[in-house]
Amino acid sequence: MFKELDPLLHSQLRLAVMSLLISLEEADFVYLREKSGATAGNLSVQLEKLAQAQYIEVDKGYSGKRPRTTCRITPAGRAAFEVYVDALRSYTE
Amino acid sequence: MEEKNLSKNESLELIARMIKETRNSMERGGGNIYLLWGYLWLVVALTIYGLLLYTGDYRATWLWFAMPLVGYPVMYFMLKNRKRRATTFVEAVISKIWIVIGVCALLLSLFMFVNHNAFPIMFIMALLINAGVAMSGLVIKFKPTIIAGFVGILLSFSLLLIPGINQILVFAAFSVIMLIIPGHILNAASRKAIAAGLDATESSSKSNKVSNV
Numbered sequence: 506m507f508k509e510l511d512p513l514l515h516s517q518l519r520l521a522v523m524s525l526l527i528s529l530e531e532a533d534f535v536y537l538r539e540k541s542g543a544t545a546g547n548l549s550v551q552l553e554k555l556a557q558a559q560y561i562e563v564d565k566g567y568s569g570k571r572p573r574t575t576c577r578i579t580p581a582g583r584a585a586f587e588v589y590v591d592a593l594r595s596y597t598e
Numbered sequence: 599m600e601e602k603n604l605s606k607n608e609s610l611e612l613i614a615r616m617i618k619e620t621r622n623s624m625e626r627g628g629g630n631i632y633l634l635w636g637y638l639w640l641v642v643a644l645t646i647y648g649l650l651l652y653t654g655d656y657r658a659t660w661l662w663f664a665m666p667l668v669g670y671p672v673m674y675f676m677l678k679n680r681k682r683r684a685t686t687f688v689e690a691v692i693s694k695i696w697i698v699i700g701v702c703a704l705l706l707s708l709f710m711f712v713n714h715n716a717f718p719i720m721f722i723m724a725l726l727i728n729a730g731v732a733m734s735g736l737v738i739k740f741k742p743t744i745i746a747g748f749v750g751i752l753l754s755f756s757l758l759l760i761p762g763i764n765q766i767l768v769f770a771a772f773s774v775i776m777l778i779i780p781g782h783i784l785n786a787a788s789r790k791a792i793a794a795g796l797d798a799t800e801s802s803s804k805s806n807k808v809s810n811v
Contacts, residue, residue: 531684590613
């Protein structure tokens with residue numbers, strides 16, 4: 506029986522962001538943009554969607570005088586990611 | 599990255615690629631914090647030794663408090679100014695290990711004002727800090743730090759055998775073994791790793807023929 510894939514995670518950029526954040530304590534916007542290769546605009550939109558679903562926490566602060574947006578995965582996001590990976594496995598097994 | 603429909607295999611490949619990306623996070627100058635504390639420790643210890651030797655005034659030992667008073671603000675400044683964009687779990691674990699050790703070291707030092715004969719402070723401090731170095735080394739899988747930590751743990755016991763102010767000389771030597779040498783090796787490894795696009799601990803392990811613990 507195939508499990509349904511979470512549509513919020515089954516998208517290239519959102520999955521890339523979640524995969525980066527699952528292995529980190531936290532990462533800032535510039536890091537996520539560089540590693541995912543996304544444009545700033547697209548990344549902002551996708552981060553917003555993940556934050557609305559409470560998969561990630563977004564903290565808009567400052568590093569010195571420069572604005573710095575920091576993201577970290579939430580327990581709900583981690584659980585959703587695990588379910589997503591399990592569902593993928595059910596397809597490949 | 600363009601949005602497109604992902605196949606199941608593409609999803610798995612993307613997850614693996616992104617997780618791998620997070621491994622190349624060792625930054626240049628990763629050993630600078632070790633060097634800060636190592637050199638500060640060496641200078642303070644030798645100054646106290648010199649003052650005790652030439653003046654005999656025990657109040658020279660109050661200079662130990664120069665370490666946190668100078669070290670923490672400088673460390674805060676160094677951490678604030680580095681261009682860190684992501685924090686790995688390993689870095690978070692190491693930082694928490696040192697917060698706990700820092701709190702214990704501070705409480706042990708303050709208790710000396712209550713009863714300065716309560717415990718052999720040099721031995722306890724050396725054991726505590728060496729344990730921190732060994733734990734950090736094991737967490738980052740960096741052989742020079744693991745060796746320095748465990749050699750330091752072993753040598754800490756020599757402080758129970760050495761009398762008088764000579765203990766301070768041994769204590770000063772710990773800063774070289776535990777912090778200054780590993781700090782320089784870590785910086786050299788991170789320079790080499792960044793040049794080669796590898797993780798520094800990986801690079802060091804390869805050059806030292808060390809397998810990961």
